[in-house]
Amino acid sequence: LAKTTQxxxxxxxxxxxxxxxxSHNNIATNDYITWxxxxxxxxxxxxxxxxxxxxxxxxxxxxxxADRKSSTLSLPRVSLSDTAVYYCLVGDPxxxxxxxxxxxxxxxxx
Amino acid sequence: xxxxxxxPKHLVMGxxxxxxxxxxxxxxxxxxxxxxxxxxxxxxLMFVYSYEKLSINESVPSRFSPECPNSSLLNLHLHxxxxxxxxxxxxxxxxxxxxxxxxxxxxQGTRLTVV
Numbered sequence: 001l002a003k004t005t006q007x008x009x010x011x012x013x014x015x016x017x018x019x020x021x022x023s024h025n026n027i028a029t030n031d032y033i034t035w036x037x038x039x040x041x042x043x044x045x046x047x048x049x050x051x052x053x054x055x056x057x058x059x060x061x062x063x064x065x066a067d068r069k070s071s072t073l074s075l076p077r078v079s080l081s082d083t084a085v086y087y088c089l090v091g092d093p094x095x096x097x098x099x100x101x102x103x104x105x106x107x108x109x110x
Numbered sequence: 111x112x113x114x115x116x117x118p119k120h121l122v123m124g125x126x127x128x129x130x131x132x133x134x135x136x137x138x139x140x141x142x143x144x145x146x147x148x149x150x151x152x153x154x155l156m157f158v159y160s161y162e163k164l165s166i167n168e169s170v171p172s173r174f175s176p177e178c179p180n181s182s183l184l185n186l187h188l189h190x191x192x193x194x195x196x197x198x199x200x201x202x203x204x205x206x207x208x209x210x211x212x213x214x215x216x217x218q219g220t221r222l223t224v225v
Protein backbone atom coordinates (compact mmCIF):
# COMPACT_ATOMS: atom_id res chain seq x y z
CA LEU A 1 0.00 0.00 0.00
CA ALA A 2 1.31 3.42 -0.94
CA LYS A 3 1.69 5.95 1.85
CA THR A 4 -0.64 8.92 1.43
CA THR A 5 -0.57 12.45 2.81
CA GLN A 6 -3.65 14.66 2.96
CA UNK A 7 -4.43 17.92 4.78
CA UNK A 8 -5.88 17.32 8.22
CA UNK A 9 -8.75 19.74 7.71
CA UNK A 10 -10.28 22.22 5.27
CA UNK A 11 -12.98 24.83 5.68
CA UNK A 12 -15.32 26.03 2.95
CA UNK A 13 -18.61 27.81 2.40
CA UNK A 14 -21.77 26.64 0.73
CA UNK A 15 -21.67 26.89 -3.06
CA UNK A 16 -17.88 26.84 -3.29
CA UNK A 17 -15.74 24.18 -4.93
CA UNK A 18 -13.57 22.15 -2.56
CA UNK A 19 -10.34 20.57 -3.78
CA UNK A 20 -8.53 18.07 -1.59
CA UNK A 21 -5.05 17.03 -2.69
CA UNK A 22 -3.54 13.70 -1.73
CA SER A 23 0.18 13.02 -2.12
CA HIS A 24 1.33 9.48 -2.89
CA ASN A 25 4.95 9.63 -4.07
CA ASN A 26 5.56 5.86 -3.96
CA ILE A 27 2.50 4.83 -5.98
CA ALA A 28 3.06 1.56 -7.84
CA THR A 29 2.17 0.73 -11.44
CA ASN A 30 -0.85 -1.39 -10.48
CA ASP A 31 -2.17 1.06 -7.90
CA TYR A 32 -5.43 2.94 -8.24
CA ILE A 33 -6.56 6.00 -6.27
CA THR A 34 -9.80 5.62 -4.35
CA TRP A 35 -11.71 8.15 -2.25
CA UNK A 36 -14.22 7.51 0.49
CA UNK A 37 -16.50 9.90 2.41
CA UNK A 38 -17.55 9.35 6.01
CA UNK A 39 -20.21 11.17 8.00
CA UNK A 40 -20.17 11.03 11.82
CA UNK A 41 -21.37 7.70 13.23
CA UNK A 42 -21.76 6.17 9.77
CA UNK A 43 -19.65 3.82 7.71
CA UNK A 44 -17.48 5.21 4.90
CA UNK A 45 -19.02 5.54 1.46
CA UNK A 46 -17.16 4.99 -1.81
CA UNK A 47 -17.01 8.21 -3.85
CA UNK A 48 -14.72 7.71 -6.82
CA UNK A 49 -11.78 5.72 -8.13
CA UNK A 50 -9.28 6.41 -10.89
CA UNK A 51 -5.97 5.39 -12.42
CA UNK A 52 -4.92 8.37 -14.52
CA UNK A 53 -6.12 11.66 -16.04
CA UNK A 54 -9.65 12.60 -14.97
CA UNK A 55 -12.63 10.70 -13.69
CA UNK A 56 -16.01 12.32 -13.07
CA UNK A 57 -19.24 11.04 -11.61
CA UNK A 58 -22.37 12.60 -10.17
CA UNK A 59 -20.67 13.31 -6.85
CA UNK A 60 -17.12 14.40 -7.59
CA UNK A 61 -14.22 14.63 -10.00
CA UNK A 62 -10.79 13.08 -9.55
CA UNK A 63 -7.79 14.66 -11.24
CA UNK A 64 -4.59 12.63 -11.58
CA UNK A 65 -1.49 14.15 -13.22
CA ALA A 66 0.70 12.18 -15.58
CA ASP A 67 3.29 11.25 -12.92
CA ARG A 68 0.49 9.98 -10.61
CA LYS A 69 2.37 11.12 -7.51
CA SER A 70 -0.61 13.12 -6.33
CA SER A 71 -4.32 13.39 -6.99
CA THR A 72 -7.05 15.94 -6.31
CA LEU A 73 -10.62 15.23 -5.33
CA SER A 74 -12.90 18.04 -6.42
CA LEU A 75 -16.32 18.56 -4.86
CA PRO A 76 -18.35 21.09 -6.89
CA ARG A 77 -20.66 23.59 -5.19
CA VAL A 78 -20.60 22.05 -1.74
CA SER A 79 -23.50 22.22 0.69
CA LEU A 80 -23.68 21.83 4.45
CA SER A 81 -24.37 18.12 3.95
CA ASP A 82 -20.92 17.64 2.41
CA THR A 83 -19.34 18.20 5.82
CA ALA A 84 -17.53 14.91 6.38
CA VAL A 85 -14.16 13.18 6.53
CA TYR A 86 -12.65 12.33 3.14
CA TYR A 87 -10.15 9.50 2.84
CA CYS A 88 -7.65 8.96 0.02
CA LEU A 89 -6.57 5.33 -0.46
CA VAL A 90 -3.89 4.20 -2.89
CA GLY A 91 -3.22 0.59 -3.74
CA ASP A 92 -3.96 -2.36 -5.94
CA PRO A 93 -7.77 -2.59 -6.18
CA UNK A 94 -7.46 -6.40 -6.07
CA UNK A 95 -5.59 -6.27 -2.76
CA UNK A 96 -7.92 -7.22 0.06
CA UNK A 97 -6.04 -5.09 2.57
CA UNK A 98 -8.31 -2.05 2.32
CA UNK A 99 -6.69 0.32 4.85
CA UNK A 100 -7.54 3.91 5.69
CA UNK A 101 -5.15 6.74 6.46
CA UNK A 102 -5.86 9.83 8.52
CA UNK A 103 -8.30 11.55 6.15
CA UNK A 104 -9.28 15.21 5.66
CA UNK A 105 -12.09 16.74 7.70
CA UNK A 106 -14.03 19.11 5.44
CA UNK A 107 -16.30 21.59 7.19
CA UNK A 108 -18.80 23.51 5.08
CA UNK A 109 -20.27 26.64 6.62
CA UNK A 110 -23.36 28.62 5.64
CA UNK B 111 -30.13 -4.15 -2.65
CA UNK B 112 -26.85 -2.35 -1.95
CA UNK B 113 -27.02 -2.52 1.81
CA UNK B 114 -24.82 -3.97 4.46
CA UNK B 115 -26.89 -4.50 7.58
CA UNK B 116 -25.30 -4.63 11.01
CA UNK B 117 -27.00 -5.64 14.24
CA PRO B 118 -27.27 -4.52 16.92
CA LYS B 119 -26.81 -0.78 16.39
CA HIS B 120 -25.78 -0.30 20.01
CA LEU B 121 -24.37 -2.76 22.53
CA VAL B 122 -23.32 -2.35 26.13
CA MET B 123 -21.50 -5.30 27.65
CA GLY B 124 -19.60 -6.11 30.79
CA UNK B 125 -16.02 -7.31 30.73
CA UNK B 126 -17.07 -10.87 31.56
CA UNK B 127 -19.86 -11.06 28.99
CA UNK B 128 -19.93 -12.90 25.68
CA UNK B 129 -21.71 -11.18 22.83
CA UNK B 130 -21.77 -11.27 19.03
CA UNK B 131 -22.02 -8.67 16.31
CA UNK B 132 -23.76 -9.63 13.12
CA UNK B 133 -23.33 -8.39 9.55
CA UNK B 134 -25.37 -9.35 6.50
CA UNK B 135 -25.21 -8.51 2.81
CA UNK B 136 -27.16 -9.80 -0.19
CA UNK B 137 -25.13 -8.30 -3.02
CA UNK B 138 -23.33 -11.54 -3.83
CA UNK B 139 -20.08 -10.07 -2.53
CA UNK B 140 -17.36 -12.58 -1.75
CA UNK B 141 -15.15 -10.37 0.44
CA UNK B 142 -16.24 -9.20 3.88
CA UNK B 143 -14.42 -7.07 6.41
CA UNK B 144 -14.47 -6.03 10.06
CA UNK B 145 -13.13 -2.65 11.11
CA UNK B 146 -12.80 -0.93 14.48
CA UNK B 147 -13.08 2.85 14.67
CA UNK B 148 -12.33 5.02 17.67
CA UNK B 149 -13.57 8.58 17.88
CA UNK B 150 -11.86 10.99 15.44
CA UNK B 151 -9.66 8.20 14.06
CA UNK B 152 -9.81 6.36 10.73
CA UNK B 153 -11.31 2.88 10.50
CA UNK B 154 -8.76 0.26 11.49
CA LEU B 155 -8.83 -3.02 9.57
CA MET B 156 -9.28 -6.09 11.79
CA PHE B 157 -10.23 -9.07 9.61
CA VAL B 158 -10.90 -9.89 5.99
CA TYR B 159 -12.78 -12.92 4.70
CA SER B 160 -12.50 -13.94 1.10
CA TYR B 161 -14.81 -16.67 -0.20
CA GLU B 162 -15.76 -17.47 3.41
CA LYS B 163 -12.16 -18.08 4.44
CA LEU B 164 -10.18 -15.82 6.73
CA SER B 165 -7.52 -14.19 4.55
CA ILE B 166 -6.31 -11.31 6.73
CA ASN B 167 -6.04 -11.02 10.52
CA GLU B 168 -4.36 -7.78 11.49
CA SER B 169 -2.91 -9.22 14.72
CA VAL B 170 -6.21 -8.75 16.50
CA PRO B 171 -6.39 -10.02 20.13
CA SER B 172 -8.07 -13.41 20.51
CA ARG B 173 -10.91 -11.89 22.55
CA PHE B 174 -12.27 -10.94 19.10
CA SER B 175 -13.24 -14.02 17.11
CA PRO B 176 -14.62 -13.67 13.58
CA GLU B 177 -16.83 -16.19 11.85
CA CYS B 178 -18.23 -16.39 8.32
CA PRO B 179 -21.04 -19.01 8.34
CA ASN B 180 -21.92 -18.40 4.68
CA SER B 181 -21.26 -15.94 1.88
CA SER B 182 -23.89 -13.48 3.14
CA LEU B 183 -23.13 -13.47 6.85
CA LEU B 184 -20.24 -12.31 8.99
CA ASN B 185 -20.13 -12.47 12.76
CA LEU B 186 -17.75 -11.06 15.31
CA HIS B 187 -17.78 -12.90 18.63
CA LEU B 188 -16.69 -10.88 21.64
CA HIS B 189 -15.44 -12.27 24.94
CA UNK B 190 -13.64 -10.77 27.93
CA UNK B 191 -13.34 -7.35 26.35
CA UNK B 192 -11.69 -4.37 27.97
CA UNK B 193 -13.07 -0.83 28.28
CA UNK B 194 -10.53 0.31 25.65
CA UNK B 195 -12.30 -1.96 23.15
CA UNK B 196 -15.25 0.44 23.19
CA UNK B 197 -15.58 1.74 19.64
CA UNK B 198 -17.68 1.74 16.50
CA UNK B 199 -17.37 -1.63 14.77
CA UNK B 200 -17.91 -1.49 11.04
CA UNK B 201 -18.60 -4.29 8.61
CA UNK B 202 -18.01 -3.96 4.89
CA UNK B 203 -18.29 -6.09 1.78
CA UNK B 204 -16.94 -5.95 -1.75
CA UNK B 205 -17.03 -8.10 -4.84
CA UNK B 206 -13.74 -9.86 -4.36
CA UNK B 207 -12.52 -12.44 -6.85
CA UNK B 208 -12.21 -10.71 -10.20
CA UNK B 209 -14.27 -7.75 -9.08
CA UNK B 210 -13.01 -4.45 -7.64
CA UNK B 211 -12.21 -5.07 -4.00
CA UNK B 212 -11.73 -1.44 -3.15
CA UNK B 213 -15.28 -0.46 -4.04
CA UNK B 214 -16.57 -1.57 -0.67
CA UNK B 215 -19.97 -1.06 0.90
CA UNK B 216 -20.06 -0.33 4.61
CA UNK B 217 -22.73 -0.89 7.22
CA GLN B 218 -23.82 1.74 9.72
CA GLY B 219 -21.79 0.10 12.44
CA THR B 220 -22.36 -1.19 15.95
CA ARG B 221 -21.54 1.24 18.73
CA LEU B 222 -19.97 -0.95 21.43
CA THR B 223 -19.47 0.17 25.01
CA VAL B 224 -17.59 -2.10 27.41
CA VAL B 225 -18.24 -1.37 31.08
